[in-house]
Amino acid sequence: MQVREVLSSLTFRFIVKYVTVLSATVFLLLGAFYIYFSYTSFEDLGESVLEELETLQLVYRGQSLAGVEQYIEDQRALPTVHRFYYLVTNDSGVKVAGDLPVAPRYREFDDGWLGFEMALQNWGESIDVDFLARPMELGDGYQAIVARDYAGIVGRAELVFRTLFRVMIATILLGITSGFFSAAATLNRVERLNMEISRIIRSDPGQRLRVEDEKGYVRTLALVMNQMLEQMESLMQGVRRVSDNIAHDLRTPLTRMRNQLSQLRAGLEHAESGQVDRIIEECDELLASFNALLRISTLESGSRLAGGTDVELRAVLGDVVELYEPLAHERGVTLELDAPQPGVCKGEIDLLFQMFANVLDNAIKYTPEQGAIRVQLRPGLAGDGHSVVIADSGPGIPDAERKNVFRRFYRVESSRSEHPGHGLGLSLVQAIAKYHYGSVELGNNNPGLQVRIKLP
Amino acid sequence: MKILLVEDDESVGDFIVGELTAAGHQCAHEKDGEAGYKAAVDNDYDVMVIDRMLPRMDGLTLIQRLRTEGNHTPVLVLSALGDVDDRVRGLHSGADDYLVKPFSMAELLARLEVLHRRASMPVVDVRTTLQVEDLFMDLLKQQVQRQDTPISLQPREYKLLEYLMRHAGQVVTRAMLLEHVWGYHFDPQTNVIDVHVSRLRQKIDRDFDQPLLATVRGAGYRLGPAQAVG
Numbered sequence: 001m002q003v004r005e006v007l008s009s010l011t012f013r014f015i016v017k018y019v020t021v022l023s024a025t026v027f028l029l030l031g032a033f034y035i036y037f038s039y040t041s042f043e044d045l046g047e048s049v050l051e052e053l054e055t056l057q058l059v060y061r062g063q064s065l066a067g068v069e070q071y072i073e074d075q076r077a078l079p080t081v082h083r084f085y086y087l088v089t090n091d092s093g094v095k096v097a098g099d100l101p102v103a104p105r106y107r108e109f110d111d112g113w114l115g116f117e118m119a120l121q122n123w124g125e126s127i128d129v130d131f132l133a134r135p136m137e138l139g140d141g142y143q144a145i146v147a148r149d150y151a152g153i154v155g156r157a158e159l160v161f162r163t164l165f166r167v168m169i170a171t172i173l174l175g176i177t178s179g180f181f182s183a184a185a186t187l188n189r190v191e192r193l194n195m196e197i198s199r200i201i202r203s204d205p206g207q208r209l210r211v212e213d214e215k216g217y218v219r220t221l222a223l224v225m226n227q228m229l230e231q232m233e234s235l236m237q238g239v240r241r242v243s244d245n246i247a248h249d250l251r252t253p254l255t256r257m258r259n260q261l262s263q264l265r266a267g268l269e270h271a272e273s274g275q276v277d278r279i280i281e282e283c284d285e286l287l288a289s290f291n292a293l294l295r296i297s298t299l300e301s302g303s304r305l306a307g308g309t310d311v312e313l314r315a316v317l318g319d320v321v322e323l324y325e326p327l328a329h330e331r332g333v334t335l336e337l338d339a340p341q342p343g344v345c346k347g348e349i350d351l352l353f354q355m356f357a358n359v360l361d362n363a364i365k366y367t368p369e370q371g372a373i374r375v376q377l378r379p380g381l382a383g384d385g386h387s388v389v390i391a392d393s394g395p396g397i398p399d400a401e402r403k404n405v406f407r408r409f410y411r412v413e414s415s416r417s418e419h420p421g422h423g424l425g426l427s428l429v430q431a432i433a434k435y436h437y438g439s440v441e442l443g444n445n446n447p448g449l450q451v452r453i454k455l456p
Numbered sequence: 457m458k459i460l461l462v463e464d465d466e467s468v469g470d471f472i473v474g475e476l477t478a479a480g481h482q483c484a485h486e487k488d489g490e491a492g493y494k495a496a497v498d499n500d501y502d503v504m505v506i507d508r509m510l511p512r513m514d515g516l517t518l519i520q521r522l523r524t525e526g527n528h529t530p531v532l533v534l535s536a537l538g539d540v541d542d543r544v545r546g547l548h549s550g551a552d553d554y555l556v557k558p559f560s561m562a563e564l565l566a567r568l569e570v571l572h573r574r575a576s577m578p579v580v581d582v583r584t585t586l587q588v589e590d591l592f593m594d595l596l597k598q599q600v601q602r603q604d605t606p607i608s609l610q611p612r613e614y615k616l617l618e619y620l621m622r623h624a625g626q627v628v629t630r631a632m633l634l635e636h637v638w639g640y641h642f643d644p645q646t647n648v649i650d651v652h653v654s655r656l657r658q659k660i661d662r663d664f665d666q667p668l669l670a671t672v673r674g675a676g677y678r679l680g681p682a683q684a685v686g
Contacts, residue, residue, distance in 0.1 A: 354642040
């Protein structure tokens with residue numbers, strides 16, 4: 001099984017779609033979570049700043065500016081990096097306490113919130129950190145600003161985001177890989193079914209698929225296929241029965257008629273018997289076309305070649321040519337076999353012989369004196385199979401008629417009067433070729449007709 | 457010949473019996489497989505003609521049963537099926553020859569004659585020469601001569617003549633020649649065999665007074681001294 005087949009299989013495509021939709025959903029959900037997480041974190045941060053301002057105000061009310069200074073000193077002594085920063089200014093905007101510079105470049109946010117950036121010393125390194133700040137009147141013209149950095153929140157949010165991204169990549173990769181393998185497994189089962197069903201159709205329509213080995217939908221599929229095989233077999237048997245009945249019902253009385261005619265002829269004078277002979281001949285022709293028709297129906301309606309034996313085509317063609325050579329010679333037509341190498345094909349030798357004989361028979365019939373017929377055996381173009389070309393130098397068949405001549409009882413208008421025949425020869429050729437999984441084509445031999453038979 | 461016919465279609469059966477009797481044979485007619493089996497076991501026939509599809513016991517089963525019981529009377533199977541498969545199955549089940557309906561009475565008679573002749577001959581044919589009147593064939597040297605004149609034949613002509621000489625005096629049909637000389641069972645659209653036979657006739661008859669190879673109208677050919685055409 002090829003990778004391309006797996007990739008283009010329905011199961012795989014389904015799984016890829018599924019994984020895409022799933023990861024998009026997961027991404028959206030986690031994104032919502034991320035936004036919610038960031039939002040609540042900022043809210044908490046803001047609340048803590050407000051609380052700190054209230055505390056500061058309480059301290060101011062209780063212990064006035066000195067208490068505030070003391071409080072701020074205490075806070076600065078705490079060993080945490082992410083702590084509050086303060087700035088207290090008097091009514092003329094001069095810093096009286098705190099550890100923030102007097103006038104950092106504030107950005108104004110909604111609801112009186114401010115934001116700014118400031119460098120912090122962290123493990124000896126100076127890092128620019130974003131702060132959230134809020135001013136508040138302490139009283140007596142003093143104004144306090146409490147600020148807190150939100151690097152921690154950004155860091156956590158980034159961590160969450162990276163985690164989400166990695167989870168998504170992992171989901172997609174794992175999903176697609178497992179999709180590939182499960183698609184391959186399904187394809188394997190489908191391919192096994194496929195091979196089994198074509199083997200059954202080719203060889204023995206009486207066989208059934210093994211349902212026990214399959215599970216789920218494949219099992220249902222196998223069951224349905226088995227039902228189809230069942231119906232196909234009964235239809236085939238039905239057609240066979242019908243043609244058997246036709247054979248029994250029509251050919252038998254025909255035989256009787258013919259034989260009664262020959263009885264009648266035996267009792268006649270020589271002068272009259274000629275007429276009866278002609279009727280008997282017509283009767284024989286009728287029986288012959290009936291036989292041919294029945295053979296075509298049998299070949300077309302029944303199952304195709306099952307097994308067959310190895311037939312060496314060069315030998316068969318040699319025999320056909322040898323059989324027809326005297327007839328061709330008598331008509332002044334040269335007959336040539338061109339088969340440089342043998343070709344072995346599975347088939348029924350009598351049918352193949354019949355097929356080549358019919359084509360050659362036609363060729364000899366339609367080729368004028370001094371004409372030439374060439375029988376060619378070559379390996380098939382694609383490297384497998386065989387191609388048999390029988391080309392004559394007769395009048396050929398006009399393009400428009402080429403499809404029709406395979407129809408039963410069809411005869412090219414111009415040949416109707418000149419050449420006897422029942423118009424079934426090429427139909428039988430086609431039926432035999434198809435029975436052997438082959439095909440027949442007509443081509444122009446410039447001048448003449450080329451009959452190209454392809455056999456597997 | 458004593459012939460047993462097992463055929464369920466009454467009109468066909470009666471007709472065949474009539475024709476065989478008219479040709480001077482003794483003919484018994486049974487209409488189903490069981491009765492045919494009983495008749496075959498109880499009597500001694502020279503040759504049997506059995507239809508492929510019979511009520512109560514299928515024709516092929518009937519033949520198989522007779523063969524497993526050691527009955528080796530030659531059997532010709534009649535069938536309405538023109539399928540190759542059926543012919544192979546027929547011959548596998550122990551039948552000696554196979555004829556597809558519709559057939560001409562001449563074809564049936566010729567084939568029965570050949571089957572009967574073959575059965576009464578020793579199983580191993582040890583002849584090294586064949587002779588029909590003044591025509592000789594040396595099977596070892598593969599040489600043919602008539603009177604004292606050697607006749608040179610193509611390999612296929614030789615096989616054709618050999619088959620005709622082995623069945624000298626019997627009517628040999630075109631289908632039989634195709635089957636045994638060319639080894640193929642098929643329906644030629646034209647009388648391609650006639651050309652081969654007339655070539656052979658040129659070689660063995662043209663320079664001699666008495667023609668040996670005769671065409672039997674509506675049936676086939678017969679090799680042997682000229683006789684009234686029947």
